Amino acid sequence: MDPLRRMAVFASVVEQRSMSGAARSLAMSTSAVSQQVRQLERDSGVTLLHRSTRKLTLTAAGEQFYEGCAAMVAAARRAQQQLVQSRDAPSGELRLSAPIGFARHVAPALGPLLAAHSALTLKLLVDDARIDLIESRIDLAVRFGRLADSSWVARRLCAFEWLLCAAPSWLRDHGVPQRPDDLLAQQWLAFARDGSMLHLDLAGPQRETRVLRIEARISSNNQFSIQQMCVAGLGLARLARVDVADDLAAGRLEQVLPDWTLAPLDVWAVTPQRDAQPAKVRAAIAALQDYLETLT
Structure with a gap:
């Protein structure tokens, strides 16, 4: 048994005022409790308890040692309570x-x-x-x-819906794409960490599919910046509907190829x-x- 456990046993003996009381409290035998207290005394070379047939009394060293043992046990109990609270209630x-x-x-x-x-x-x-x-x-x-x-x-x-978007001014000056291949001639804005290549997996109204790889002229590692540049009329962008709903409603952006859908954007909680x-x-x-x- 490690010294910290022996200190907890000693604190229980003092609080219960007997070896047998501590044994019941700790679900140990009385002899095991007595043995642990004796081991503490042997290890420290100091007598902690005066024993008689009727009672136990603390020595001066034992009183001082008990204060530290009791504080250690109280700290352990608080830590255990904090763990329980962390498990059972948000804190x-x-x-x-x-x-x-x-x-x-x-x-x-x-x-x-x-x-x-x-x-x-x-x-x-x-x-x-x-x-x-x-x-x-x-x-x-x-x-x-x-x-x-x-x-x-x-x-x-959940999954967010992707949309292809452009500002009305861009579409007025550069034309409105009518089919997926028209997207290849457009100027693109892309969210990219490691490059400027945009991958578009498109599904059409007649279950046709089209996969495009487009080199973006403007890229950023910040998606909100891409959205702002798209609103400013700098090109087309793939944006989440949840992010551009207000811009679409206000007419600052228009959806491109609305009959074609993109693979959704998965949202994850990672721990x-x-x-x-x-x-x-x-x-x-x-x-x-x-x-x-x-x-x-």
């Missing part, structure tokens, strides 16, 4: 990573959760770069599209571990999923 700091374009959804998605649990705090890290979850101590990351192979755990939250997820992570994933279902 502590939730470190959430999300792309810049998704940041506007965090408040409506997690606001009710934060309002309901005052012990929960939020640290939002907004970045279009795919940061390392372990290195940055991220509890939960929102990711889009195809995920790279890793040991992280991904749960699909660094599968088992023993704390309540704050489980609750945040559920809140995000409930919110996103209202958008799709």
